[in-house]
Amino acid sequence: MDYQGNIFRPPSEANSILLQVTRGCSHNKCTFCELYKGTRFTLKDEATIESDIEFARTYCRRQNRLFLCDGDALIVPQKRLVTILKEVKRQLPWVKRIGTYANTKSIAKKTVEEMKELKSLGLSIAYMGLETGDDVTLTAINKGADSARMIEMGRKIREAGIKLSVTVLLGIAGRERSMIHAKETGRVLSAIDPEFVGALSLMLTPGTPLYQDHQKGKFPVLDAKELLTELGVMISATNLTNGLFHSNHASNYLTLEGRLPRDRDRILATVDRALAGVENVFLQVGGGVDEAVNKATLTINLVSLKERSFSQEEMKNWIRDNLKPAFDKACCEGLNLLVWHAFVCSPASMPRASPTRSSASGPRSPRCWRRPPP
Numbered sequence: 001m002d003y004q005g006n007i008f009r010p011p012s013e014a015n016s017i018l019l020q021v022t023r024g025c026s027h028n029k030c031t032f033c034e035l036y037k038g039t040r041f042t043l044k045d046e047a048t049i050e051s052d053i054e055f056a057r058t059y060c061r062r063q064n065r066l067f068l069c070d071g072d073a074l075i076v077p078q079k080r081l082v083t084i085l086k087e088v089k090r091q092l093p094w095v096k097r098i099g100t101y102a103n104t105k106s107i108a109k110k111t112v113e114e115m116k117e118l119k120s121l122g123l124s125i126a127y128m129g130l131e132t133g134d135d136v137t138l139t140a141i142n143k144g145a146d147s148a149r150m151i152e153m154g155r156k157i158r159e160a161g162i163k164l165s166v167t168v169l170l171g172i173a174g175r176e177r178s179m180i181h182a183k184e185t186g187r188v189l190s191a192i193d194p195e196f197v198g199a200l201s202l203m204l205t206p207g208t209p210l211y212q213d214h215q216k217g218k219f220p221v222l223d224a225k226e227l228l229t230e231l232g233v234m235i236s237a238t239n240l241t242n243g244l245f246h247s248n249h250a251s252n253y254l255t256l257e258g259r260l261p262r263d264r265d266r267i268l269a270t271v272d273r274a275l276a277g278v279e280n281v282f283l284q285v286g287g288g289v290d291e292a293v294n295k296a297t298l299t300i301n302l303v304s305l306k307e308r309s310f311s312q313e314e315m316k317n318w319i320r321d322n323l324k325p326a327f328d329k330a331c332c333e334g335l336n337l338l339v340w341h342a343f344v345c346s347p348a349s350m351p352r353a354s355p356t357r358s359s360a361s362g363p364r365s366p367r368c369w370r371r372p373p374p
């Protein structure tokens with residue numbers, strides 16, 4: 001396959017065929033985003049795309065999902081996109097679902113009828129970054145649309161019968177507007193009523209304007225407790241018909257999943273339990289361990305940590321069974337930052353994990369074991 005530049009895809013497309021049809025993002029101005037910085041937005045030539053589809057016909061026969069990369073493949077002109085989808089249908093008949101990122105600009109360029117045509121050719125899910133429903137924050141982060149436009153474009157996707165997954169960003173409004181961000185995001189999500197909502201936590205990336213603001217003391221990064229409070233208020237303010245709300249991205253402190261409104265009470269109770277224990281958690285953010293680890297994010301379910309009272313031996317076993325697989329998964333996901341969450345116990349009493357000890361699940365990679373410094 002011909003991949004140019006960095007390739008990004010939603011976590012739920014981890015096993016999809018990744019077919020790059022554009023380079024970069026046609027907007028490329030969000031102040032927190034470094035995904036395609038320095039990449040000039042271009043459409044890839046048809047011959048390359050055709051040859052990639054041919055490659056997939058031979059080598060991707062067990063993948064029944066396909067994701068169109070890069071940042072907003074929906075922006076590809078209708079005629080060309082129809083040709084691509086028809087070719088996928090013809091050459092990869094086993095592909096059951098095609099997904100794409102979409103932003104308000106690319107959605108606006110398509111009519112509902114055109115999107116229905118894409119749906120009939122297999123495009124069945126679009127991922128849209130809302131980030132926040134707060135208009136002040138949307139302007140501040142240069143998202144290129146206000147909340148009314150977000151609602152209009154989100155509904156347009158749904159009207160075409162394409163499933164919609166909306167991403168929101170915890171911490172993106174800073175401290176002062178955190179609660180406004182939570183409530184307004186709930187308002188906009190309720191108005192769009194998407195099938196899926198994914199909550200991510202803001203991870204500042206060097207080189208972005210928001211990172212520079214943070215360095216100058218103009219933008220605060222919320223701590224775990226503030227982020228969890230924000231998440232709880234957002235969920236309380238969100239009314240979906242039957243949407244799946246999840247916060248299982250590796251950037252989050254707490255893994256949650258449930259349908260709203262059915263599972264709201266259960267989810268909020270989990271958030272409350274995490275908040276009750278979060279002060280006891282020693283948190284350290286690190287980076288630069290090595291190239292692979294520096295590109296990874298580790299997430300630990302704080303609730304499961306808080307609810308257990310570990311002995312030394314139990315702690316070792318818990319690390320082996322829970323921490324290591326999560327860390328490996330994060331490494332495989334190739335995410336942007338190493339976030340090391342330590343433990344309910346005192347860091348000084350942390351058992352030293354042996355990189356050479358093997359387990360029932362096989363030998364471990366020494367690279368993946370790091371002891372948090374006291």
Ligand code: SF4
Pocket residue numbers: 025026027028029030033034035036071103129
């Ligand atoms: S629209 Fe998405 S990919 Fe493009 S700059 Fe904004 S966050 Fe990044």
